[in-house]
Amino acid sequence: MLAFAVRRILISIPILLLASFIVFALGVSSGNPLAPLLEKNPPAPPNVIAAETVRLHLDQPLIPRYFSWLAGLFHGDFGPSVVSTMNIGHELGARFWVTIRLIALAMVIALVLAVVVGVLSAVKQYTVTDYTTTFLGFLFLAMPSFWLAILLKQGGIEFNKAVDAQVIYTIGATSIPPPPGTGAQIVDVLGHMVLPTIALALISYASWSRFTRASMLEVMNSDYVRLARSKGLSRRTVMVKHALRTALIPLTTVTALDIASIIGGAVVTETVFQWKGMGDFLLTAIRTEDVYAASSWLLLTGVIVVMFNLIADLLYGVLDPRIRYA
Structure with missing residues (x-):
């Protein structure tokens, strides 16, 4: 291994x-x-233009510029930014921790929902439960991530107006200024994560639950599962210890392959909710x-x-x- x-x-x-x-x-x-x-x-x-040309290594050919940047990475130097006061490595590191907590929580929620709903849908195939979960899965799968995020944000704004209080946070990763006390700051961060996490998790859960359902149906009809049932093992033992472990292999593959699209979805979600994470960093760098x-x-x-x-x-x-x- x-x-x-x-x-x-x-x-x-x-x-x-x-x-x-x-x-x-x-x-x-x-x-x-x-x-x-x-x-x-x-x-x-x-003279200012000439100085900036030298600072940004624009006076060098492409290949030497690339290898110079690559060599600097091993020393923690991510190269000069067009903003002379910005350290790319420090800024990217700070933005990374803002984004990774969103991605990690959304993936955990999406995986739990996908496994539970996929297994339930497979066990109760062609029932009302199966049809309902299938409809919801395709519904969220068809929704663009930015549109779902905008709907959730607008819903939170309207709810706050209805109760005349700031109950649901719709802008930013934290409050400015942050509340005093460590406990209050943790609660504040979690409160700001609710809507972006839901928006990012639902899109991923929709496709993953379909893979889980299809994989579970295939495994449930396999010979070794029928043999385990014929030996007198309980249905729960067969499902958890035999069928589910094998059925999770395709889900593991899909999750690993989808990490790039999840990061892309995080860029969109952060833009809608105005987070200063890696998404904002990338869009600023492009502009x-x-x-x-x-x-x-x-x-x-x-x-x-x-x-x-x-x-x-x-x-x-x-x-x-x-x-x-x-």
Whole structure:
């Protein structure tokens, strides 16, 4: 297992390098970070433009710029930003913890709902329960993430107006200024996470529950499950210890593959609810043509995707002992 994990990590390194170079090259060719200075009226002095050109390494060819940026990553240097006072690494790290708590909580809620609803729907196939969960699954699956987030936000605003009090938080990741006391701050953070987490979780849960249902139906009709039932094991034991563990393998694969789309959904959700997380960081970097900031964001998300796929591969052996890595 350890050798398999090491091989997967080693294989992922050239993939990440190739992806980072493509992103860096596209970012460099997409525009000129000095455009705001060149378009000012009156125009910026030539010495200022020359200094910014050197600071942003715009006087270097593409390949040396890329390798210079890549070498700096190993020392914690994510490159110069178009905003001279901003440290990309520090800013990206702070935004990461804002976003990761949203993604982690949404994934946990979506997975729990997907397993419960998928198993229930499979066990009660072609009943009112199955038809109801299927309808809700397709309903949330058809909803664009931004539209669902806007509906939830507007619903929270209308509810606050109806009760004439701030009960549901609809803007920001925390209150400004934060309430005094550690306990009050934790409650405040959790309160701001309610609507964004629901918006992000429902979209993921919808597709995952369908995979769980289909996988459970396939496993329930397999020979070893029928054998376990014929040996006198209880229905609950057969479902939990035999059927469910095998049925979770496809869900594990889908969850790992969907992590990229979840991060993309978080960008949209954070924009709607005006969170200062990784989504806002990426959109700001794109608007200002900040190549190093955008490339660092995409490299970090690439590492997250690779890590989740590696964890999924390792979980296969836990869920099904028949799976072994030589």
